[in-house]
Amino acid sequence: MTVLFGTLGFRSEALLPAIxxxxxxxxxxxxxxxxxSSLKAKSEVCSYCETLGIKAVPIPVxxxxxxxxxxxxxxxDVRRYRREGSEIACFNIxxxxxxxSSAALLISILEGIPATYVHDRTLQPFHxxxxxxxxxxxxxxxxxxxxxxxxxxxxxxxxxxxxxxAVGVKKATINHHVSKLVxxxxxxxxxxxxxxxxxxxxxxxxxxxxxx
Amino acid sequence: xxxxxxxxxxxxxxxxxxxxxxxxxTIRYNHLVLVAGKDVLERNEYKLMVAIExxxxxxxxxxxxxxxxxxxxxxxxxxxxxxxxxxxxxxxNISGGTKILADAAILAAFQNGVEAxxxxxxxxxxxxxxxxxxxxAFSEDDVRIMKKFDEGDTVKSLAIKLSGLSDASLRKSLKNxxxxxxxxxxxxxxxxxxxxxxxxxxxxxxxxxxxx
Numbered sequence: 001m002t003v004l005f006g007t008l009g010f011r012s013e014a015l016l017p018a019i020x021x022x023x024x025x026x027x028x029x030x031x032x033x034x035x036x037s038s039l040k041a042k043s044e045v046c047s048y049c050e051t052l053g054i055k056a057v058p059i060p061v062x063x064x065x066x067x068x069x070x071x072x073x074x075x076x077d078v079r080r081y082r083r084e085g086s087e088i089a090c091f092n093i094x095x096x097x098x099x100x101s102s103a104a105l106l107i108s109i110l111e112g113i114p115a116t117y118v119h120d121r122t123l124q125p126f127h128x129x130x131x132x133x134x135x136x137x138x139x140x141x142x143x144x145x146x147x148x149x150x151x152x153x154x155x156x157x158x159x160x161x162x163x164x165x166a167v168g169v170k171k172a173t174i175n176h177h178v179s180k181l182v183x184x185x186x187x188x189x190x191x192x193x194x195x196x197x198x199x200x201x202x203x204x205x206x207x208x209x210x211x212x
Numbered sequence: 213x214x215x216x217x218x219x220x221x222x223x224x225x226x227x228x229x230x231x232x233x234x235x236x237x238t239i240r241y242n243h244l245v246l247v248a249g250k251d252v253l254e255r256n257e258y259k260l261m262v263a264i265e266x267x268x269x270x271x272x273x274x275x276x277x278x279x280x281x282x283x284x285x286x287x288x289x290x291x292x293x294x295x296x297x298x299x300x301x302x303x304x305n306i307s308g309g310t311k312i313l314a315d316a317a318i319l320a321a322f323q324n325g326v327e328a329x330x331x332x333x334x335x336x337x338x339x340x341x342x343x344x345x346x347x348x349a350f351s352e353d354d355v356r357i358m359k360k361f362d363e364g365d366t367v368k369s370l371a372i373k374l375s376g377l378s379d380a381s382l383r384k385s386l387k388n389x390x391x392x393x394x395x396x397x398x399x400x401x402x403x404x405x406x407x408x409x410x411x412x413x414x415x416x417x418x419x420x421x422x423x424x
Contacts, residue, residue, distance in 0.1 A: 067336050098311040102330070105315045106338065109322050114393065114411060117282055117312070126282055127410035128319065129418070131346050132393035135322075138344045185327050185342040206339040 001086045005078065005113070006030040007096035007104045008058075010037035012044035017123045018092035018116050019045075019054070025089060029057045029077060031100060033064040041095075064096060070103035071209055078111050079212075092125065094118040110135045110209055136210040142169075146177055148211050150187065150203035159198045160189075186210075218243055218300030222292055224309035224317045226279070229257040233264075234331040235305035244272050245296065247289050247317065248309065249279040279309055285316035290421075293324045304328040306338075322346065323421075347422040349392055353377060353385040358419035361395070364405045394418070 004025045006015045009032075019028055028049055032038045042058050049056035059077070061070060078088060093104040094117045105128070108115035112132040116125040136144060149166055150158065158166070164174035178201055181187040186207045192198040221241035223232045225248040232246070244265055252258050253274065262272045275292050278284045296302045306317040307330045321328035321338065325345045328338040350358070360373040371382055386406065389395045394412045397404040408415050 067330055093315065094311075098314055099330075101311050102306065102314055102318055105318055109319065110339070112393075114409075117315070120280065128282070128315075129286075129411045130319070130393070131349055132391065133346075133349050135339075135341075135344075138341060138348075183342065184344065185337075186339065204337050204339065206337055210339050 001026045001084075002089050003027045003029055003081050003086045004089050004092065005074075005104070006092040007094070007100045008032040008038065008041055008045060009095040009097065009100075010035070010041055011095065012041040012048070013123055014095035014118050014120075015041075015045055015092055016048055017118045018090065018094070018125045019048070019052075021116075021125045022089050025054055027055045027057060027086070029059065029081070031059050031061050031070070031074070031096060031104075033061055033096070033100075038096075061100065065099050067099045067103055068206060068209075070100055071106050071206075074103055074107045075111070075209055078107055078113065088113050091115045092118060093128075094120075106209070136212075139210070140177075142167075143177055143181060144211060146174070146181065147186065147203050147207055150201060151208050151211060154203065154205075157192065157200045158202075159192055160201055161198070163201055218296075220245055220296040220300065220302045221305065222247060222289070222296070222302060222317075223305040224248070224289075224307070224313045225252060225258070225261075226309040226313070227252065227255065227257055228308060229261045231308040231332055232261055232305070234307065234333075234335070235329065236265075238331050238335050239303050239305065239329060241303060242270070243296070244270055245292055246272060246274045247277055247285070247292060247313065248274060249313075250276045277313065279313045282312050282316055285313045286319055289313075289317050289320040290323060293320055293326055297324065297326070302326045305331050307332045350422050351385060351388065353381050354388055355419050355422045357382070357385050357389065358394070358415045358422070361406070361408075361415050361419075363407055364400075366403055366405055370406075 002024045004022050008015050008030045032042045046056045091104050091108045091113050093101045093115055112134050115128040115130055118125050160174050164171045182189055186204055188202050189199045192200050219241045220243040221239055222245040223235050225232055225246045265272050275288055277288045293302050304321045304326055306314045321340050323346045325343045327342055328340050330336045393409055395406045396409055397406050
């Protein structure tokens with residue numbers, strides 16, 4: 001199944017041209033907030049899709065200004081559709097709040113999905129120069145495993161030694177991986193309270209978006 | 213004498229100076245660059261920001277864009293990032309300005325592998341991996357092909373233009389460029405002809421970015 005993703009604000013015109021310009025779309029999944037104007041735009045998109053025989057899946061968002069939460073929800077949906085065998089044709093990021101749009105772009109970059117932006121005036125979709133790469137694949141499998149462990153234990157104060165034991169590698173090996181991750185800016189190292197020789201390793205919160 | 217490392221903070225800016233102030237508070241920097249629409253320069257919010265930065269002993273460098281033109285925002289932000297990367301570290305704050313400007317800046321941050329934040333009432337660090345550039349996905353052969361690429365090229369026409377590149381290497385690179393979503397083969401009169409995808413109409417510019 002070919003699915004088009006989109007964000008929607010007060011104007012259905014920010015999404016409809018993207019649906020029109022994408023061939024063989026069978027389903028349109030779009031995010032909107034609870035504002036009256038957004039609900040009106042949602043009805044217009046649903047009605048347009050119904051007329052064309054396209055299934056519309058409107059997804060209400062609780063907080064259209066919570067960037068990280070929006071990105072997490074979008075990532076989950078994108079991955080779920082992919083797991084179910086759907087092909088995501090495109091993510092149109094023109095509608096909705098600025099943070100909805102930015103979250104959608106972020107997910108398009110991380111997941112390697114083509115993205116479009118319907119121009120406000122011309123109503124023509126502009127194709128963004130994204131590459132179809134899965135961004136997380138620029139990490140090694142071991143680095144991904146370490147990040148996964150850190151995210152799963154984000155409330156713990158894990159030292160490098162404890163992390164090494166947890167992922168089953170030597171202290172020197174973990175030091176190597178952690179220093180690479182620090183260089184990439186995805187983890188931080190801070191001195192442990194009461195033991196300045198030991199370092200606590202933490203993953204940056206948004207890193208969760210990179211992982212499976 | 214030790215060299216002082218320059219850390220440039222590039223902020224997208226619209227009419228709300230508070231978003232830039234949030235970044236100035238949160239992020240350590242010693243040079244401030246604003247990316248903004250031309251009409252912003254006459255506004256009091258902009259003048260206030262310049263004055264505040266001057267009081268702190270700094271200066272503001274401003275680059276102007278058409279904040280409703282994605283390509284313009286993207287190209288100019290990209291250029292500003294690259295210029296300042298040559299002299300030290302670059303950090304981006306994408307919370308100010310139009311939706312288009314913020315989105316263009318996000319893409320430019322990932323493109324160049326520079327740290328990026330959304331600073332407002334809360335600060336969110338985007339999961340950009342420092343030093344990981346989009347261009348790293350291309351091999352030298354890929355770049356050679358992109359430099360010589362014309363719409364409608366075939367394997368044969370490219371082989372003539374790229375003497376010295378083996379048939380196997382040429383085909384491998386074409387496969388990679390196709391996988392990355394840069395080109396697509398279209399069967400025309402029984403022959404596969406390659407075309408750029410809608411997001412990469414300017415392949416020569418992409419090749420140029422890869423060689424810098």
